[in-house]
Amino acid sequence: MDSDAHxxxxxxxxxxxxxxxxxxxxxxxxxxxxxxxPGGAVLHIYDAIYKQNHFKHxxxxxxxxxxxxxxxxxxxxxxxxxALVTSGPGATNAVTGIATAYxxxxxxxxxxGQVPVPAIGLDAFQEVDMVGVTRPCVKHNFLVKDVxxxxxxxxxxxxxxxxxxxxxxxxxxxxxxxxHLAEFHYPKTxxxxxxxxxxxxxxxxxxxxxxxxxxxxxxxxxxGGGVVLGDAADALTKLVKxxxxxxxxxxxxxxxxxxxxxxxxxxxxxxxxxxANMAMQECDVLLAVGxxxxxxxxxxxxxxxxxPRTIIHVDIDPSSISKRVKVDVPIxxxxxxxxxxxxxxxxxxxxxxxxxxxxxxxxIESWRGKKCLSYKTNDLIKPQYVIEKLxxxxxxxAYVTSDVGQHQMWAAQYYKxxxxxxxxxxxxxxxxxxxxxxxxxxxxxxxxxxxxCITGEGSIQMNIQELSTCKQxxxxxxxxxxxxxxxxxxxxxxxxxxxxxxxxxxxxxxPDFVKLAESYGHVGMRIENPxxxxxxxxEAFDMKDRFVFMDFVTDQKENVFPMVENxxxxxxxxxxxxx
Amino acid sequence: MRHxxxxxxxxxxxxxxxxxxxxxxxGYNIESLTVAPTEDATLSRMTIVTSGSDEVIEQIIKQLxxxxxxxKVLDLNDGKHIERELMLVKVKATAQFKDEMKRMCDIFRGRxxxxxxxxYTIELTGSCSKLDAFLEAIDRSAILETVRTGASGIxxxxxxxxx
Numbered sequence: 001m002d003s004d005a006h007x008x009x010x011x012x013x014x015x016x017x018x019x020x021x022x023x024x025x026x027x028x029x030x031x032x033x034x035x036x037x038p039g040g041a042v043l044h045i046y047d048a049i050y051k052q053n054h055f056k057h058x059x060x061x062x063x064x065x066x067x068x069x070x071x072x073x074x075x076x077x078x079x080x081x082x083a084l085v086t087s088g089p090g091a092t093n094a095v096t097g098i099a100t101a102y103x104x105x106x107x108x109x110x111x112x113g114q115v116p117v118p119a120i121g122l123d124a125f126q127e128v129d130m131v132g133v134t135r136p137c138v139k140h141n142f143l144v145k146d147v148x149x150x151x152x153x154x155x156x157x158x159x160x161x162x163x164x165x166x167x168x169x170x171x172x173x174x175x176x177x178x179x180h181l182a183e184f185h186y187p188k189t190x191x192x193x194x195x196x197x198x199x200x201x202x203x204x205x206x207x208x209x210x211x212x213x214x215x216x217x218x219x220x221x222x223x224g225g226g227v228v229l230g231d232a233a234d235a236l237t238k239l240v241k242x243x244x245x246x247x248x249x250x251x252x253x254x255x256x257x258x259x260x261x262x263x264x265x266x267x268x269x270x271x272x273x274x275x276a277n278m279a280m281q282e283c284d285v286l287l288a289v290g291x292x293x294x295x296x297x298x299x300x301x302x303x304x305x306x307x308p309r310t311i312i313h314v315d316i317d318p319s320s321i322s323k324r325v326k327v328d329v330p331i332x333x334x335x336x337x338x339x340x341x342x343x344x345x346x347x348x349x350x351x352x353x354x355x356x357x358x359x360x361x362x363x364i365e366s367w368r369g370k371k372c373l374s375y376k377t378n379d380l381i382k383p384q385y386v387i388e389k390l391x392x393x394x395x396x397x398a399y400v401t402s403d404v405g406q407h408q409m410w411a412a413q414y415y416k417x418x419x420x421x422x423x424x425x426x427x428x429x430x431x432x433x434x435x436x437x438x439x440x441x442x443x444x445x446x447x448x449x450x451x452x453c454i455t456g457e458g459s460i461q462m463n464i465q466e467l468s469t470c471k472q473x474x475x476x477x478x479x480x481x482x483x484x485x486x487x488x489x490x491x492x493x494x495x496x497x498x499x500x501x502x503x504x505x506x507x508x509x510x511p512d513f514v515k516l517a518e519s520y521g522h523v524g525m526r527i528e529n530p531x532x533x534x535x536x537x538x539e540a541f542d543m544k545d546r547f548v549f550m551d552f553v554t555d556q557k558e559n560v561f562p563m564v565e566n567x568x569x570x571x572x573x574x575x576x577x578x579x
Numbered sequence: 580m581r582h583x584x585x586x587x588x589x590x591x592x593x594x595x596x597x598x599x600x601x602x603x604x605x606g607y608n609i610e611s612l613t614v615a616p617t618e619d620a621t622l623s624r625m626t627i628v629t630s631g632s633d634e635v636i637e638q639i640i641k642q643l644x645x646x647x648x649x650x651k652v653l654d655l656n657d658g659k660h661i662e663r664e665l666m667l668v669k670v671k672a673t674a675q676f677k678d679e680m681k682r683m684c685d686i687f688r689g690r691x692x693x694x695x696x697x698x699y700t701i702e703l704t705g706s707c708s709k710l711d712a713f714l715e716a717i718d719r720s721a722i723l724e725t726v727r728t729g730a731s732g733i734x735x736x737x738x739x740x741x742x
Contacts, residue, residue, distance in 0.1 A: 131593060136604050140647040143592070160647060193742060194589055194650040319641035322634070 015181035018147040019044035022111065022178065025154040027054040028186040031082050033073060033444050034058070035066040039086025040126060041113025044178040058444065058473065061465040063090050065437035067097020067168075068463070071106050072434075072441025075424045076399060078231060080107045080161050081441070087113040088126030091172075092133065096431060098168045099137035103428025104252060105229055107166035109157045116176035117145055130172040139167030147180035152187055159190045164197025165317040166229060197316065201333030201341065209287065209312040209329050210345040216285035216310075217356035218363075219245045222268065225252030225427065226290015226315060226335050233257065233420040235339035236289065242346045244353050246364055248276040250291050252427040255417035260396070265364060266373075269297040270564045271409040274372035274573060275364055277564065281307055281571040282363070288313045290335045293325040294428075301325055303569025314338045372562050372575055373413055380555040381530050383407060383482040386537075387414035390452060390480060393537040398422070398450040401438035403459030404430045406488035409560045411454040433462030439477040440469060450478070450541060457483045457507055467520040470547050478540050479549045481513060484556045492559045496574075517549035526551045581610070581630045583655040583662055583732040584639065585740050589648045590616050590623040597646050598625065607631065607639055611664075611707075611729025622650065622742065626731045628707070650742055659735035665702070666710045667692075669724040672699040676721045687713045698723065706730075 010028055022045055026034065035058045038046045049057050060066040063085045070081030081101075085094045091112045101108050115124040131143045140160050142153050150173065157169040213219055221243075227236050233256045240247045240263060247257050248268040257264055266273030268280055280286070280298070286309050291297070298304045301324055313320075313327040314335055321330045331338055375384050387410050390398075400415050401424040402408040408425055417423045424442060426434045439453035460481055470477060490505040514524030523546050527536045533552070540548040561576040588594050595614055602609050610628040617624045629639060636654065643652045655662070670680050672694070684691055684701050687709070693700035703713055707730050714722065734740065 132596070135593075135597060135600050192647070195647050317645070319638065319645050323638060326634070 010186050012184040015183055017044065017048070018150050018173070018178040018180050018182070019048040021147070021150045021182065021184050022154065022173070023048045023052050023054070024184050025151055025186060026082065029080070029158050031055045034082045034084050035060055035069040036084030037063050037066055037086065037090060039090045039113065041087035041115060041175045042084060044175065045084065045113070058469070060437070060469050062463065063093035064097050064433070065463050065466050065469070067094045067108065067110060068100065068434050068437035069441040070108055071097060071101045072401065072424050072438035073445050074106050074108060076421050076442045076445040078421065080109055080158055083108065083110045085110070085112050086126065087115055087130070088128050091128055091130045095134060095137065098134055098170065100426050100429045100431040100434060101168040102137045102139065104225060104426065105166050106168065107161040108168035109154070109161055110168060110170045112170060112172045114143065114172045114174040117174045120174065130170060134170045138170050141170035141172065143172045144177055145174070147177050147182040150177070151185060155187050155190050156192065160195065198332050199334045199337055201314065201331040201338035203341065205329055205331045206338060206341050207345060209331060210342055212285050212310055212312060212329065213243060213287060214350055218282060218284045218360045219243070219287070219357070220279050220283035221245055221247040221287045221289070222280060222291055223247065223253045223256050223289040224250040224291025227253055227256035228420040230290060230316070230335040232290070232336035232339050235336055235343060239339055239343050239346060242343070242351050244351065244357065246279055248272070248280065250297055251412055251425070253291060254412060254423045255420040258418040259416035260418055265368070267412055270299070271413065271560050271562065274370045274562055274575065275367040277562070277570045277573060278367045279364055284309050286311045289339065290315060292320045292323065298325065299564045299570045300567055303572070370575065375576060378555065379530065381527065381533060381552055383410050383484070383554045383558055384414050385530065386480065386482060386533055386552050386554070387411055387454065389534045389537055391415045393534065393541055394450050394452065398452045399424060399442040399446065401425065401435050401442060401451070401453045403435035403455045404432045405456050405459060406492065406560050407454050407456045407482045432459040435459055436463050436466045436479070440466060440475055443475045443477055452478045452480050454480045454482065456488060457481060457485065457510055458487045467517065467522065471521045474545070475547060476545050477547050481549065481551045482554050483551050484554045484558065485510065486556060495559070513549055513551040522547040522549055524549045524551070526553065528553045581628065582636050583660065583730060584627045584629060584643070584652065585655055585732055586625050586643055586652045587617070587622050587650045587740060587742060588625065589650065590621050591648060594623060594648050597648060598643070601642055601646065605642065607635065613729040613731055626729070628730050651740060653740045655732045655734060658738050660732050660738070661735060662706050662730045662732040663704050664707050664710055664730045665704050665728045667726045668701045668703065668722065670699050670701060670717065671697060671721040671723060673697050676718065679718065680721065683713065683717050689713070
C-alpha cells in the first residue's frame with residue numbers, strides 16, 4: 001500500500017495537520033457535500049473546512065439530520081454520503097441516523113470528533129465511547145490514534161462503506177490527532193485480508209435457477225432494496241420482461257421495476273396488495289433478489305411454508321440467505337452481475353410463455369380484480385387521494401421522501417415509482433423524523449428536481465428544526481403533510497387490536513403549520529377541501545424556487561389496507577371491503 | 580448441539596468486543612470464549628464454544644464472517660478435532676480428603692501444583708467433559724475454588740486454520 005502511495009501525485013512532502021489530511025481525503029474521494037455541525041472536538045477540522053473549496057459543508061440544525069441528509073444524498077445518487085459531528089452529544093445524536101442507514105444498507109462515512117487521546121477514558125467533557133456506542137449499528141468503525149493513520153483509515157472507511165453489502169462506517173478522530181502533523185499520502189487502493197466481498201455468483205447455481213424458473217408453473221419474482229442499491233434495475237427489468245412473469249417489490253425495492261408496468265403486481269407484505277401477497281403465497285418457484293424475507297414482508301414464516309415452493313435467493317450478503325426462510329438455491333453475489341448472467345441464459349425461445357404461465361396470469365388477474373387499493377370517498381380529504389394527485393402533478397418523476405407511519409404506506413401504495421432511487425424512506429429501522437432531512441439530501445443531490453416530503457404531523461415535528469436549514473440553503477422542497485391529528489398507524493393498531501383505546505396517539509396542541517412555515521420565510525398552505533387538493537399541489541409545484549409547506553387536513557379515521565396482522569400469514573389479509 | 584468454532588481475527592483493539600457484542604445482540608449462546616495472539620502477532624485466535632440448531636450455527640458462522648476484522652472462521656465440528664481446557668481446582672486436603680485427592684488426581688492425570696497445610700491446588704487439562712467428570716468424581720464438599728480457561732480447539736491431522 002505504501003509503495004502505491006509514493007507513486008501517487010496526491011501526496012504532500014510537507015507535513016500538514018490531521019485536520020487538513022481529513023479534508024484532503026474527502027477531496028480525493030470526490031466528496032461534494034459534507035453534512036455536519038461543529039463543536040469543540042472538531043474545531044480543527046472546521047477550521048480546515050473554512051480554508052478549502054473542494055466540497056460544500058451543509059450546516060444542519062441537529063446532528064441526526066446531518067446523518068439523515070447524507071444518507072438521502074447517498075440513496076439518491078449511489079455515492080457514499082458523508083457526515084461530520086463533534087464528540088459526545090454530537091456523536092450520540094448521530095446514532096439514530098447511523099442505525100437508520102445500517103438497517104437499509106446505505107453507504108455512509110460518518111466522521112466524529114473525540115476528546116484528545118490522553119483524555120480518553122477519563123470521563124472528559126463531551127466524551128462518549130463512540131466506537132462502543134455505534135458498534136452494533138455500523139458496518140465497521142475505527143478510532144484513529146495516530147495522525148499517520150488518518151488517510152489510510154478514511155480510505156478503508158470509504159472502501160468498506162461502498163463495497164459488498166453497503167453500510168455506514170464511523171471514523172472517530174481525537175482532537176489532538178487533528179492538530180498533529182504528518183505528510184499526506186492517499187493510497188490508491190486498499191487491501192484487507194479480512195474483507196473480500198464476493199461479486200460474481202456461482203455459475204452452476206445461476207444455471208439451475210434459470211432452469212427452475214423456465215420450468216415453473218406459477219413463478220413469482222420478489223425484489224428488494226438490493227436491486228436499487230446495486231444499480232440493477234435495468235438488468236432486472238430486462239429479465240422480468242423476457243420471462244413475462246409477475247413481479248413484486250418490497251418497500252425498499254420500489255422503483256427497482258417500473259410500477260406502472262402491467263407485470264408489476266404492487267408492493268407485498270404487511271400493507272402489500274392482495275395480488276402480490278396471494279401470488280407470493282401460491283407460487284411454485286420464487287426468485288428473491290436483494291431482499292431478505294423480513295417479518296413485515298412474509299408475515300409468519302410457518303404459515304408461509306404451509307405452501308411448498310422452490311426458493312431461489314440472490315443476495316450479496318450470505319447471512320441474509322436462509323436467515324428467516326430456508327432457501328433451495330442460494331446465490332451469493334452482486335445482484336447486477338448475477339442478473340446479467342441470468343439474462344444471457346434466458347433466450348427469447350426458452351422464455352416463450354407456457355400454457356401454465358398463462359393460466360397463472362389469469363389467476364393473478366382475478367386477484368387483481370379485487371381492486372384492493374380502492375377507497376371510499378366522502379367530503380373530507382382522503383390521504384390516498386392526495387398521493388394520487390401528487391403523482392399526477394409531479395408526472396411521477398419526483399423524489400419522494402417519507403417519514404414513518406400511515407402516510408409512508410400510502411405513499412408506497414399510491415405513488416407509482418418507475419425509476420430507482422426516487423423513493424427515499426426508512427424501511428428497516430422505521431425512523432420517524434427522516435422525511436425532511438431526507439428531502440434536503442435529495443435536493444442537494446439534484447437541485448433542479450421536484451422533491452416532495454410526504455409526512456405526518458407526528459413525524460414532521462421530530463426534525464422540524466430543519467425548516468431553518470432549508471431556509472439557509474434555499475431548498476425548494478414541497479412538504480406534503482397529511483395531517484390527521486393522530487399518530488395514525490398507532491391509532492390504527494389501537495382500533496384493531498386494543499378495542500379503540502387510543503392511548504396517547506392523539507396529537508393535541510399542534511402548531512399552526514402555515515404560520516410556522518412562514519416564520520421561517522417559507523410558503524405555508526392549508527388545504528381542507530378535497531376539491532382544492534389538485535389546484536393547491538399545482539400551485540405549490542409551480543413555485544419552483546420556494547419551499548412550500550402544505551398542511552392537508554385529512555380524514556382522521558382513514559386506515560391503511562390491505563393489512564396482514566402481526567404474526568398472521570401473508571394471505572390472511574384484512575381488506576377495506578371486509579369492514 | 581454443542582459446536583466449537585475457531586476463528587482468526589486482526590489483533591486490534593475492540594476486536595473481542597465485536598465478537599462478544601455480536602453474540603449478545605443476536606441472542607446466541609456462548610458457553611466459553613478464549614482468545615490470545617498467535618505466532619503471527621497481527622492475528623488473534625479465538626475459540627468459541629456455543630450451542631444451537633444447525634440453522635443457528637450456520638447463521639453464527641455467517642455473521643462472524645461478516646465482521647470486518649474476522650479473517651477466517653472454522654466450525655471444528657465439521658471434521659475431526661481435538662479440544663483441551665485447563666482447570667485449576669483448590670480442594671481441601673485435610674486428613675479426611677488427602678488420600679482421595681491424591682488418588683483422583685492420578686486417575687485423571689492431573690498434577691498437584693501447590694500444597695499448603697490443608698489445601699491442594701490441582702492442575703488438570705482435557706476435554707471439557709473430562710474436567711466435568713473430575714468435579715463429579717471428587718467429594719463436592721472438598722471443592723473450595725475452581726477456575727477454567729474455556730476450551731481451545733484444533734483440527735486433527737492436516738486440518739489447518741491459517742491465513
